[in-house]
Amino acid sequence: MATDLSSIETAAIAWHLRLANGDAATWEAFVAWLEADAGHAAAYDAVALADAALAELPAAAPALGVVTPIARQTSRWRPVRWTAIAASIAVAVIVPRGGSNRYEIVTRPGEPRIVALDSATRVALNGNTRMIFDRHDARFSRLESGEALFEVRHDPQRRFVVEVGDDRIEDLGTTFNVTRDGGEVRVAVASGSIVYNPAAEAVRLRAGQALVDSVGDTHVRVAIVDARAVGGWQRGQLRYDAEPLGRVAADLARAVGVPIGVTPELASRPFSGTLIVDRSGPAQLARLAPVLQVQARATRQGWTFERLEDVR
Amino acid sequence: MTRKSIVRNGIAPYQPAPDTRKDGTSSMSANGLLAVFLDARTALLRFLTARGATPDEAEDVLQDIYLKLRSDRSGPVAEPRAYLYRMTANQWLDRRRAAMRRDRREAAWLGDTGDIDDRPAADARLIAADNLSRVRAALDALPARTVEIFQRYRLDAQPQQRIADDLGISLSAVEKHLQRAYATVLAVRRDLDTDSDAQRSLAVKEGNDGD
Numbered sequence: 001m002a003t004d005l006s007s008i009e010t011a012a013i014a015w016h017l018r019l020a021n022g023d024a025a026t027w028e029a030f031v032a033w034l035e036a037d038a039g040h041a042a043a044y045d046a047v048a049l050a051d052a053a054l055a056e057l058p059a060a061a062p063a064l065g066v067v068t069p070i071a072r073q074t075s076r077w078r079p080v081r082w083t084a085i086a087a088s089i090a091v092a093v094i095v096p097r098g099g100s101n102r103y104e105i106v107t108r109p110g111e112p113r114i115v116a117l118d119s120a121t122r123v124a125l126n127g128n129t130r131m132i133f134d135r136h137d138a139r140f141s142r143l144e145s146g147e148a149l150f151e152v153r154h155d156p157q158r159r160f161v162v163e164v165g166d167d168r169i170e171d172l173g174t175t176f177n178v179t180r181d182g183g184e185v186r187v188a189v190a191s192g193s194i195v196y197n198p199a200a201e202a203v204r205l206r207a208g209q210a211l212v213d214s215v216g217d218t219h220v221r222v223a224i225v226d227a228r229a230v231g232g233w234q235r236g237q238l239r240y241d242a243e244p245l246g247r248v249a250a251d252l253a254r255a256v257g258v259p260i261g262v263t264p265e266l267a268s269r270p271f272s273g274t275l276i277v278d279r280s281g282p283a284q285l286a287r288l289a290p291v292l293q294v295q296a297r298a299t300r301q302g303w304t305f306e307r308l309e310d311v312r
Numbered sequence: 313m314t315r316k317s318i319v320r321n322g323i324a325p326y327q328p329a330p331d332t333r334k335d336g337t338s339s340m341s342a343n344g345l346l347a348v349f350l351d352a353r354t355a356l357l358r359f360l361t362a363r364g365a366t367p368d369e370a371e372d373v374l375q376d377i378y379l380k381l382r383s384d385r386s387g388p389v390a391e392p393r394a395y396l397y398r399m400t401a402n403q404w405l406d407r408r409r410a411a412m413r414r415d416r417r418e419a420a421w422l423g424d425t426g427d428i429d430d431r432p433a434a435d436a437r438l439i440a441a442d443n444l445s446r447v448r449a450a451l452d453a454l455p456a457r458t459v460e461i462f463q464r465y466r467l468d469a470q471p472q473q474r475i476a477d478d479l480g481i482s483l484s485a486v487e488k489h490l491q492r493a494y495a496t497v498l499a500v501r502r503d504l505d506t507d508s509d510a511q512r513s514l515a516v517k518e519g520n521d522g523d
Contacts, residue, residue: 005495013494017487019401021471024393028355034362041364047494048405049412050501054447054466200315219319 012043016051101136107146110257110281112234117141120153121160124234127254147179147254149231154192167213170195176205177231181250183215190230196220236277242270248292249305258282259302266294266305346381348392355393356400363404373403443504450500454493461486462493 005013015030022030034041107113109128116122117138125131129146139155141148142163152160154173162169162178164185169178174192179185187196188210196203196211201220203211208227213220229239238251246267253260255277275288285303289296294305349356353374360370377399389395451459461479464470465486472490476483 005498009498010491010495013491013498014487016494017472017490019398021473022394023391024397027359027394027397031355031359031362034359041362045364045408046498046501048401049409050498051494052405052409053501054497201318203318213316218316220316221319 006043008037008039008043009046012040012047015044016047101134102132103135104130104132104144106130108257109254109259110279118153120151122151124149124151124231126233127257129254143178143180145180147177147233147251149175149177149234151175152192167197168199170198175231177233179251181247184247185213187211187213188225188230190227238275238277240271240273240275242272245269245271245292245294245305248275252277252285252288253302256282256285258285260285261302261304263304263306266307345389345392345396346378349378349381349396352393352396356396359397359400360404363401365404369407373400373407377403446504447497447500450496451493454496458489458492461489465490 011033015033018026019030034044105113105115105125107125107127107129111127112125112129114122114124115131115133117133121138123131123133123141126147126149129148130144131146131148132142132144134140139158139160140163141150141161148162150160150162150171152171152174154171160171162171164178164180167185169176169187172193172195174194175190176192176194177186177188177190179187187194187205189205189207191207193204193206196205196213203220203222205211205222208224209222210225210230211220211222225241226239229237232239233251233255236255238248238255240248244267246262248271249260249262249267252275271292273291275291277284277288282298282303285296289305292305293308295308297304297306356374356377357370360373361367365373377396380399451462454462457479461475464475464478465472470478472483472486476486479486
């Protein structure tokens with residue numbers, strides 16, 4: 001495979017690297033370079049797109065450490081014996097080499113996984129979820145997108161940390177659920193307590209409390225929830241109390257394994273109730289639609305929820 | 313980081329001006345960044361045009377950024393103008409990629425099926441996995457140090473200077489390693505695009521009716 005690039009392509013890469021930490025003058029010089037020749041913009045485009053694509057390609061590699069598929073557990077509270085699964089199970093993991101200690105785990109839609117960070121700390125990743133861990137630091141995790149349920153061994157000397165974008169959750173001895181969908185972060189505590197953004201808002205959540213931090217809002221909203229329902233997705237139970245249908249659709253998409261779109265006027269409609277989901281696949285959306293008071297329709301790109309009256 | 317207020321059970325308290333702290337000092341908050349944006353707007357428009365945006369597309373992107381800045385709650389920004397350039401570049405890239413998912417070539421790379429062809433989802437995932445394994449194989453073939461530097465930069469998001477300091481090498485040495493890694497990725501992508509284009513034109517010739 002030829003890696004000979006033209007001098008323009010090489011220059012485009014050089015610019016891409018320089019811009020990462022570049023100041024305004026660097027950017028202005030970059031614009032001048034782009035304008036100097038039509039080929040420059042095209043070459044740079046290829047570099048920028050290639051770099052972006054690196055982040056999004058689904059991974060397929062041997063499993064790392066103890067990573068198990070989730071069996072349907074009847075109770076999260078009963079201690080479960082964890083067994084190491086043969087490395088032949090295809091789990092989406094990117095294994096770094098060289099000096100990097102961090103690794104990324106990406107789950108496919110509808111395929112949750114559990115990662116054991118040590119003997120008493122487990123993270124259950126929902127489907128369609130991306131997280132980063134550190135091989136040399138079992139107290140670190142980062143939720144890039146999706147949802148995870150954390151069962152954390154308490155260590156007062158070294159708190160377990162979950163980074164979510166620029167936000168940060170520190171455990172104080174807990175079981176808690178975190179979701180990151182686009183600009184919204186949700187945290188709910190089942191047992192123990194956490195502190196959210198200790199250096200800023202410092203919101204302390206106990207069992208039975210949850211918060212929503214949305215990038216569009218100027219407040220962090222704290223609410224009371226049923227502690228037993230926290231992380232219910234792991235048991236196939238999705239419980240809502242006047243929450244927007246858009247959020248329900250996002251959770252269902254993770255659970256069922258297909259993209260689900262919602263028409264704009266429906267997205268903010270509040271829904272209250274409990275949905276039971278199983279592993280049978282997207283066909284169950286037809287069963288759930290009346291509960292949500294929508295019409296569920298399969299399209300080539302996934303499913304959509306529409307108003308009942310729009311049925312032709 | 314700018315603090316948000318905390319609302320319990322949905323009742324909103326009085327909200328003071330977001331860019332003034334209790335001690336009376338202000339940060340380069342959203343309001344300050346907005347001012348820099350309005351000042352830099354012409355330059356950002358020029359940037360987008362140079363990247364190939366039509367006037368309408370450029371206006372759309374700048375409008376999206378304006379709206380984001382208005383509801384932004386992040387704290388002080390060291391180099392606001394550079395930050396805005398980066399924000400604009402990312403916004404433009406996101407928009408391009410969304411449009412390209414509707415394009416055959418990028419969809420094939422990502423393993424999307426969309427409404428492109430009737431290839432089943434499993435096949436598409438295999439293609440995507442294959443693409444990734446080719447990229448990884450190409451990267452694995454590089455010297456260990458190059459791979460290490462690339463991982464630190466790309467996965468750990470370490471700045472180049474930090475990598476240089478940690479490894480005890482010069483900044484330009486780090487740049488050279490990254491150059492090589494990116495050149496490799498670019499070449500693989502170009503090869504795969506050529507392959508998929510060739511396959512597709514072959515399929516079209518044969519009157520492919522979906523295998």
